[in-house]
Amino acid sequence: MSTDNEDDFEPIQVFPEGDADLRPGADSCYKCSTCDSSCPVAEVDDEFPGPKFQGPEQWRLTRKEDQEIDDSIMKCSNCMRCDGACPSDVPLSQMHNTARAQYVEESMSKLSVEYWRNRLLANYGTMARFGSMFPRLTNAVMGNSLVQAVNDQFLGITSEREFPAFATETFREWWAARGGAAVKSEDRRVAYFHGDYANYNTPEVGKAMVRVFEHFGYEVAVPEQRCSGTPMFANGMLDDARRAARFNVETFADLVDDGYDVVCSCTSCSMALRQEYPELFDFADTERVSAHTYDAVEYLRIHEDLDGELAAVDDVDAPDFAYHAPCHARNQGLDGQTTAVLSNLDDVDAHDVGESCSGISGTYGWKSENYDTSMAIGEEMFEHMDEAEPETGLTECPTCAMQMEHGSGSPVKHTLQVIEAALTDRSLPA
Amino acid sequence: MIATEVLVVGGGLAGSVAALSAAREGARVTLVSKSESTLKQASGLVDVLGRVDGDLVADPFAAIDDLPDEHPYSVVGTDALREGLALFDDVTGDRYRGGDRNALVPTTQGTVKPTLRYPASVAPGVAGDGRETLLVGISTDPDFDAKRAAESLDATVPGDVRGVTVRFPRLRDDAKRTRHAKLLAEDEAFRDALVEKIAPKVEGADRVGFPAVFGEDPAFVRDELEARFDAAGEPVSVFEVPTGPPSIPGTRLRNLLRHELEAAGVELVTGVPVVDFEADGERVESVVVDRNGARVPYAPEQVVLATGGLVGEGIDSERDRVYEPVFDLHVPHPEDRYDWSEEPAFGEHAFARFGVRIDADGRALDAEGSVAYENLRAAGAVVGGADTAMQKAASGVSLATGWRAGTRAATAVNQT
Ligand SMILES: Cc1cc2nc3c(=O)[nH]c(=O)nc-3n(C[C@H](O)[C@H](O)[C@H](O)COP(=O)(O)OP(=O)(O)OC[C@H]3O[C@@H](n4cnc5c(N)ncnc54)[C@H](O)[C@@H]3O)c2cc1C
Ligand code: SF4
Numbered sequence A: 001m002s003t004d005n006e007d008d009f010e011p012i013q014v015f016p017e018g019d020a021d022l023r024p025g026a027d028s029c030y031k032c033s034t035c036d037s038s039c040p041v042a043e044v045d046d047e048f049p050g051p052k053f054q055g056p057e058q059w060r061l062t063r064k065e066d067q068e069i070d071d072s073i074m075k076c077s078n079c080m081r082c083d084g085a086c087p088s089d090v091p092l093s094q095m096h097n098t099a100r101a102q103y104v105e106e107s108m109s110k111l112s113v114e115y116w117r118n119r120l121l122a123n124y125g126t127m128a129r130f131g132s133m134f135p136r137l138t139n140a141v142m143g144n145s146l147v148q149a150v151n152d153q154f155l156g157i158t159s160e161r162e163f164p165a166f167a168t169e170t171f172r173e174w175w176a177a178r179g180g181a182a183v184k185s186e187d188r189r190v191a192y193f194h195g196d197y198a199n200y201n202t203p204e205v206g207k208a209m210v211r212v213f214e215h216f217g218y219e220v221a222v223p224e225q226r227c228s229g230t231p232m233f234a235n236g237m238l239d240d241a242r243r244a245a246r247f248n249v250e251t252f253a254d255l256v257d258d259g260y261d262v263v264c265s266c267t268s269c270s271m272a273l274r275q276e277y278p279e280l281f282d283f284a285d286t287e288r289v290s291a292h293t294y295d296a297v298e299y300l301r302i303h304e305d306l307d308g309e310l311a312a313v314d315d316v317d318a319p320d321f322a323y324h325a326p327c328h329a330r331n332q333g334l335d336g337q338t339t340a341v342l343s344n345l346d347d348v349d350a351h352d353v354g355e356s357c358s359g360i361s362g363t364y365g366w367k368s369e370n371y372d373t374s375m376a377i378g379e380e381m382f383e384h385m386d387e388a389e390p391e392t393g394l395t396e397c398p399t400c401a402m403q404m405e406h407g408s409g410s411p412v413k414h415t416l417q418v419i420e421a422a423l424t425d426r427s428l429p430a
Numbered sequence B: 001m002i003a004t005e006v007l008v009v010g011g012g013l014a015g016s017v018a019a020l021s022a023a024r025e026g027a028r029v030t031l032v033s034k035s036e037s038t039l040k041q042a043s044g045l046v047d048v049l050g051r052v053d054g055d056l057v058a059d060p061f062a063a064i065d066d067l068p069d070e071h072p073y074s075v076v077g078t079d080a081l082r083e084g085l086a087l088f089d090d091v092t093g094d095r096y097r098g099g100d101r102n103a104l105v106p107t108t109q110g111t112v113k114p115t116l117r118y119p120a121s122v123a124p125g126v127a128g129d130g131r132e133t134l135l136v137g138i139s140t141d142p143d144f145d146a147k148r149a150a151e152s153l154d155a156t157v158p159g160d161v162r163g164v165t166v167r168f169p170r171l172r173d174d175a176k177r178t179r180h181a182k183l184l185a186e187d188e189a190f191r192d193a194l195v196e197k198i199a200p201k202v203e204g205a206d207r208v209g210f211p212a213v214f215g216e217d218p219a220f221v222r223d224e225l226e227a228r229f230d231a232a233g234e235p236v237s238v239f240e241v242p243t244g245p246p247s248i249p250g251t252r253l254r255n256l257l258r259h260e261l262e263a264a265g266v267e268l269v270t271g272v273p274v275v276d277f278e279a280d281g282e283r284v285e286s287v288v289v290d291r292n293g294a295r296v297p298y299a300p301e302q303v304v305l306a307t308g309g310l311v312g313e314g315i316d317s318e319r320d321r322v323y324e325p326v327f328d329l330h331v332p333h334p335e336d337r338y339d340w341s342e343e344p345a346f347g348e349h350a351f352a353r354f355g356v357r358i359d360a361d362g363r364a365l366d367a368e369g370s371v372a373y374e375n376l377r378a379a380g381a382v383v384g385g386a387d388t389a390m391q392k393a394a395s396g397v398s399l400a401t402g403w404r405a406g407t408r409a410a411t412a413v414n415q416t
């Protein structure tokens, strides 16, 4: 892990005024416990004291001397449901992110297997960069049951799950090979934040995003970028996240200056750029990039007549879908979007499988010690998928998609792929 | 801009009813809600009119005639309340009970509350029939002191009331109510162990009341527990006592409404607030939603404001002014803030009646009493003119005004 000096920092310095920032949030908690009743982990895990404790209560406790952050903070999956639940605007996930960083900094041994396992999972992009250089080899090795058993035993990465396969051609390789943007425009410009997953694992989602936007006459830019930071926030690796965030903010701020808006195809990525960056960091252009970042489908709804174009399509080569709205989509008010948009297509039905959290929450469900909890949380979603007629799943979050496939055995697609199929006359890739 | 026909702002009882009634009239509806509605905290009871001038009301519909002209019921009319209730009954089906007269439902505080609709799981506990009652508290739940509640009920209702407190098996000290609910619903051994603990204490009581932790399907849990009491030789009816927040019955009602909204094709946008709007003087032209930093504009034909009262953040106040934060609608209040409240806690507080004023069509009014914007209606606790907490009328006002606003908004859409 490279650490150039200027980036070294203590998590507590995230806020220039020390920790004063969180006091108003802690003070406005009136202990109604609505957040606790919305927490998917607290519902299934006896050991987890819930968001109210992790947030305002623990914050107050740790103001007193000699009080360390409780290790239960590592059981929070960063689904951010509690944020949307609180009627009093307490910034719960911000409090959890800071507490987690403080816990990792002060209480977790940097020599422990857990620390390095978390760091490995959090820096998925680094792993993926090497893995995708030899995708077939890596896929074969990672799919090997011996390797999986070793991972489980010595690293605490569950052998119950199959590693997502690396694509034989990354999205960026595809993009370079086609010669970049196929459409030029002065006034319709978007910069695509694809994140690691669409790049290394599901380039077809990135391609769908490009083709749909080009269909509407957009010039698409695909700048250099790093991981959004979501898995790092969730593992308390705030200094890793900070490095990645700064790089992304600087890159995308330049594009915003040139008239681009930022669009994401992953709801955790848009969540990171819109909410977590401004909450946790204060680089010069953080707020500006946040204000110019959109979910890709949301962006088309604002600026184009997406509904009208879809309604005019009369033959789509796509099945019906069992749709799951990721927690991070809910938190951005995108929960009803996919079903509303796809309802314009006569041939396709996207049936919502309910409000339950999928349970995997990024790296959370990959840890051996969380696997059972993760599956217990997801159970309701699996049941609803079973009851739903459609055989194919649909969601915007790559890890939710893994969990859906894992728990139901059904293939899972991304909303942009369905829109691509409808607008550009392609069939959905298998 | 994102086009929609009816945009409802606020996802509480009022907003849900408005959205649902508009969708059922055929309008394309989007519902934007900043956070969870207060239903997750509310008892799950539907109070329509429980007290007028401090007196208990038996027949709310008869008592409505005695309300002042500015009361929301007087403004939108009894028929709106009847229609709102009919919609509620249709959504809840056999999950709720109640007719045209108030029932007295025991609370965890040991009082009885006059209410018109109550969950079916609460029904066997309704006070007044003189049956002997055992209340069961959970030792780790400080909000329900079963012995104290029983003592106080015993003094006021016909029939003996006793209370016991038990430790629920296999639970950490600060386990959440949702955790209790999950175990009761899913874990047979847990139910066995629980009834084994309580059965010896029944001693011939006719019914046993638990705090409301029976989960998503309370009928199932009640059946299961009753069968076990039966087997233990203590046949009883089992019921739930509505709790303070967080409330499982309130959450159930919220879930029911949400499913119904989804089934009606309402697009749900949750976790984000409406922060701004544009108007051309007569009409609201666009409404801006802040999605975690990005401003997303909507272009609705009709808007319903249902952002709640002082609790739901629909009405805000500063030292010298009371205001409605989204559209800056007129909120009548005394000039001098010392007149906002009265000395006694249960006095005639002006603040309790703070809120936007509406016309019979549900449209928000300006300071002169004229329609503020022809396509903007208001519903629920954001509407002022009544102390609904004191009158035990909060949910009824949400049903009546929500139904009125939703159906009128849909009519306006259908006319264009
Ligand atoms: C603790 C408690 C107990 C209660 N108990 C009972 C009871 O026993 N019986 C009874 O009849 N009633 C009870 N009520 C009242 C009842 O539950 C409702 O609060 C009442 O009907 C008002 O509903 P509402 O929809 O107008 O407002 P609320 O339920 O307050 O909903 C307002 C909604 O608007 C949203 N919102 C606010 N500002 C914005 C914005 N700018 N943009 C988008 N969304 C916004 C909020 O997030 C919320 O979802 C209780 C309420 C509380 C708080
Ligand atoms: S929901 Fe908000 S106000 Fe209620 S307990 Fe949780 S943090 Fe506190």
Ligand code: SF4
Binding pocket: A038, A039, A040, A041, A042, A050, A051, A054, A075, A076, A077, A078, A079, A080, A081, A082, A083, A092, A093, A096
């Ligand atoms: S982020 Fe999710 S898991 Fe963590 S406390 Fe909040 S609701 Fe629970």
